[in-house]
Amino acid sequence: MAWTYNTTDPDAPTIGHQITGVAIALTVLSFVTVCLRTYVRAFILKAIGFDDWVIIITWVAAAGFAVVTIVQTRWGLGLVDMEDFPSQNMYNFNILQYIGAPFYISSIFGFKLALLTSYLRFIPKGGYRYLTLGVIVSCFLFHLSFLLVQLNLCQPAAKQWDYSIPGKCLKGVPFYTSMASLTIIFDVTAMLLPFPVLLKSQIQTRKKVVLLGMFGLGLFITIIQIIRIQTVKRLVNPIDSAPLIMWSTVENNLGIIVTNVPTLAPLIKYFNERSRAGNTGSRTRGTGYPKEVGSRYALQTWRTGKSKGCEKLDSINDMDLGSIEGNTSKDANNSTEFILDGGITKRTDVVISRE
Incomplete structure (x- = not known):
């Protein structure tokens, strides 16, 4: 046609x-x-x-x-x-x-x-x-x-x-x-x-x-x-x-x-x-780094007795550590430093124990 x-x-x-x-x-x-x-x-x-x-x-x-x-x-x-x-x-x-x-x-x-x-x-x-x-x-x-x-x-x-x-x-x-x-x-x-x-x-x-x-x-x-x-x-x-x-x-x-x-x-x-924020969020979640780095801001509560194991608490950024009651100990040997993207990221594990 x-x-x-x-x-x-x-x-x-x-x-x-x-x-x-x-x-x-x-x-x-x-x-x-x-x-x-x-x-x-x-x-x-x-x-x-x-x-x-x-x-x-x-x-x-x-x-x-x-x-x-x-x-x-x-x-x-x-x-x-x-x-x-x-x-x-x-x-x-x-x-x-x-x-x-x-x-x-x-x-x-x-x-x-x-x-x-x-x-x-x-x-x-x-x-x-x-x-x-x-x-x-x-x-x-x-x-x-x-x-x-x-x-x-x-x-x-x-x-x-x-x-x-x-x-x-x-x-x-x-x-x-x-x-x-x-x-x-x-x-x-x-x-x-x-x-x-x-x-x-x-x-x-x-x-x-x-x-x-x-x-x-x-x-x-x-x-x-x-x-x-x-x-x-x-x-x-x-x-x-x-x-x-x-x-x-x-x-x-x-x-x-x-x-x-x-x-x-x-x-x-x-x-x-948004792209930059997404990259930062993915690194925090561990998508860009090892798994332990992604949870470096998580608090873990260890419980004794019949209930054993660990429980994740809120992010350390959202909590007031000064208001936590109980015996708190910080082990300097558990402090780990990572050199990531030209900067230094420090992870400190905080353990709360009950007697």
């Missing part, structure tokens, strides 16, 4: 499979980061905020764009040769292209909005905070104008998916090129905006380098935008939009991932501490 509907050649070359695979893989990966971010903010820090809700909505928009893109590949997106494109597919192809635009524009605006509003948590009051608010407003106005022009690229708008309707359209290549260029400016601004504040902050140098490195990952989005501009310049017929749409899917999902990465630090620290 051919991947493209209505095609006369079932073996017509297409990259629809690759576009579908990229869309699914990146959408799932970005979904995982959104879930982890939500868990950190809502359950670990218990401080879910506006930017967290924004990134959730942004992922919904990115997922919507991925779904439209996958469906569009069945109607001809990805075909290599225009000769293989079925003419009866043109209407559905164009209307899916029109539907996908709002999802894409909303998603690329959403991750920048989430990133910019998250900066307000650590940017102090003053001129730099007002600058951040100004960037947020400018970013909103730009993407809103992008959306409005995109939806009304033709007059009437229905001419974008039905070529038989009389009317006129703006030239697509100059419009998309200018919009992509302005998007690069806002991407770079959003990623680099916190750098002056972080460089002047009093946090540890190691943490500062990590934070700057994570924000620097956002520069990859700029590279993707440059690649998209090159694909825009090659638009001649409808199927030439396949590389452009595929890179758009990469861009919005990668933006979501990069925005979520800095918020996952508490989760990494949490599991790191």
